[in-house]
Amino acid sequence: MRMRDFIDDLGLKEGERYRGDCPQCRGKNTFTATNTLGDIQYNCFKLGCTIRGIYVTDMTAAEIYQRMKDQQTQRAYTNIKKEKETMEIPEYVVTPKANHTKYQRFIRRWGIAIADTLYDVKDERVVFPIKHKGRIIDAIGRAVGINHPKWYRYTGEADYYTVGNGKTLLIVEDVLSAIIATQELPYITAMAILGTSLSPKHMQKIGEYNRIIIALDPDAIGKTVEYRREIELWTGNKTTAMNLLDDIKYKMDEDIDKLKELCNATSSSD
Numbered sequence: 178m179r180m181r182d183f184i185d186d187l188g189l190k191e192g193e194r195y196r197g198d199c200p201q202c203r204g205k206n207t208f209t210a211t212n213t214l215g216d217i218q219y220n221c222f223k224l225g226c227t228i229r230g231i232y233v234t235d236m237t238a239a240e241i242y243q244r245m246k247d248q249q250t251q252r253a254y255t256n257i258k259k260e261k262e263t264m265e266i267p268e269y270v271v272t273p274k275a276n277h278t279k280y281q282r283f284i285r286r287w288g289i290a291i292a293d294t295l296y297d298v299k300d301e302r303v304v305f306p307i308k309h310k311g312r313i314i315d316a317i318g319r320a321v322g323i324n325h326p327k328w329y330r331y332t333g334e335a336d337y338y339t340v341g342n343g344k345t346l347l348i349v350e351d352v353l354s355a356i357i358a359t360q361e362l363p364y365i366t367a368m369a370i371l372g373t374s375l376s377p378k379h380m381q382k383i384g385e386y387n388r389i390i391i392a393l394d395p396d397a398i399g400k401t402v403e404y405r406r407e408i409e410l411w412t413g414n415k416t417t418a419m420n421l422l423d424d425i426k427y428k429m430d431e432d433i434d435k436l437k438e439l440c441n442a443t444s445s446s447d
């Protein structure tokens with residue numbers, strides 16, 4: 178099949194993006210095509226696949242303008258509809274007290290210093306609220322008793338968890354690693370993906386940072402490589418993948434030193 182026919186069949190409108198299987202190498206979900214003002218840029222990010230290019234459609238300026246206007250109207254509308262709902266905190270999720278021993282032991286064990294954690298007395302979970310525009314929209318709970326699963330999401334509204342205000346973004350495996358990383362490196366922002374794959378929502382957020390470092394747990398090296406490739410292609414930002422000796426939460430000296438070095442190197446070259 179000719180690439181031109183394939184792209185025509187997608188029927189991409191201005192501003193739309195397609196992601197799916199590659200027509201050339203059959204890579205699963207590795208092919209993207211984006212229509213920017215009538216120019217359709219496409220590429221495949223599977224290693225070894227050479228498919229990439231720009232295909233110019235014959236939209237007139239008037240058509241492009243009309244479509245942009247339609248989309249702006251539509252976007253304004255969906256923004257109102259899609260505002261994330263504030264989470265209703267259940268009665269059994271409370272401000273932690275000194276006699277919540279399982280909570281206190283967990284906080285001490287990991288040296289957690291952030292202030293806004295809660296405690297789920299029913300399921301025995303340390304609860305990390307997730308805010309969006311100043312409101313709590315979701316929370317993630319870490320079991321400290323016999324309950325499973327280990328991690329529990331309270332609403333599922335959040336797309337990711339971030340902590341810190343730095344300009345360098347460190348992508349880590351989970352919420353605990355994110356918190357511990359920012360305690361060790363207060364000048365960064367750390368992000369936990371809260372899932373197994375990167376979505377456009379992640380990319381939008383990741384795109385706000387100039388420097389990106391990925392440091393997933395050592396058993397996730399395949400995922401690290403994949404994320405790095407996807408992030409560089411989606412955002413165009415330089416992304417560094419770091420091999421850890423152990424999960425960040427264990428704070429191995431070598432890992433933390435290497436991470437500091439990487440963050441310093443990336444921030445000083447600005």
Ligand SMILES: [Zn+2]
Pocket residue numbers: 199200201202203204207208221222223226227228
């Ligand atoms: Zn391909």
